[in-house]
Amino acid sequence: KAGVTQTPRYLIKTRGQQVTLSCSPISGHRSVSWYQQTPGQGLQFLFEYFSETQRNKGNFPGRFSGRQFSNSRSEMNVSTLELGDSALYLCASSWGTSWSGELFFGEGSRLTVL
Amino acid sequence: QKEVEQNSGPLSVPEGAIASLNCTYSDRGSQSFFWYRQYSGKSPELIMFIYSNGDKEDGRFTAQLNKASQYVSLLIRDSQPSDSATYLCAAGLISNFGNEKLTFGTGTRLTIIP
Numbered sequence: 001k002a003g004v005t006q007t008p009r010y011l012i013k014t015r016g017q018q019v020t021l022s023c024s025p026i027s028g029h030r031s032v033s034w035y036q037q038t039p040g041q042g043l044q045f046l047f048e049y050f051s052e053t054q055r056n057k058g059n060f061p062g063r064f065s066g067r068q069f070s071n072s073r074s075e076m077n078v079s080t081l082e083l084g085d086s087a088l089y090l091c092a093s094s095w096g097t098s099w100s101g102e103l104f105f106g107e108g109s110r111l112t113v114l
Numbered sequence: 115q116k117e118v119e120q121n122s123g124p125l126s127v128p129e130g131a132i133a134s135l136n137c138t139y140s141d142r143g144s145q146s147f148f149w150y151r152q153y154s155g156k157s158p159e160l161i162m163f164i165y166s167n168g169d170k171e172d173g174r175f176t177a178q179l180n181k182a183s184q185y186v187s188l189l190i191r192d193s194q195p196s197d198s199a200t201y202l203c204a205a206g207l208i209s210n211f212g213n214e215k216l217t218f219g220t221g222t223r224l225t226i227i228p
Contacts, residue, residue, distance in 0.1 A: 033216075042220030043158070043202065056214055090157060099206030099216040100146060105157035 004106035018079040021109045025093030032074040033098045037088040120219035133190040137203030146206035193226045
């Protein structure tokens with residue numbers, strides 16, 4: 001059974017640019033959650049999608065957005081990148097909603113903003 | 115006050131001893147609790163979950179939940195060097211408004227000394 005796949009794994013951008021990250025969940029999982037991980041802040045929740053609907057959103061500015069497609073694949077976009085956006089972005093999928101069961105994490109997309 | 119708090123460590127434990135990891139949460143409405151293990155450079159993986167007060171055992175791992183005191187703990191018996199990792203505590207809840215939320219602590223770094 002294939003795990004959660006995130007692309008790209010590594011990317012370097014400059015301030016002001018935008019970036020799109022992709023996540024393919026485990027087959028059959030309907031929920032996709034996105035997290036930002038930094039050494040100082042730990043795992044910070046960005047948003048969760050379930051059956052193409054955004055169910056919850058964390059305390060991030062509007063520059064961070066996401067969507068989920070009918071095949072459960074999800075994308076997140078960050079516009080007008082800032083230095084502080086440098087982080088590991090983790091996607092996690094689950095059969096039900098994230099608060100109730102096991103999350104399966106992808107390997108992450110490491111974003112560096114110069 | 116952080117919603118889920120953990121001592122960042124590092125916590126050093128001799129091989130074969132019991133490692134005790136603690137976590138407190140602020141929202142009394144929290145209903146589900148998880149322990150994830152994250153090896154350096156890897157993504158988190160679930161090792162235990164607990165929903166009810168008391169102890170839950172799985173092999174060398176025991177999760178303990180005390181809702182009155184709002185703390186969750188993880189005990190690792192017969193600690194092995196392979197247990198060296200960062201352990202993330204997470205609390206999930208569904209609010210009266212129907213908002214679902216899963217919040218992670220910043221993690222405790224555990225080192226098992228051979």
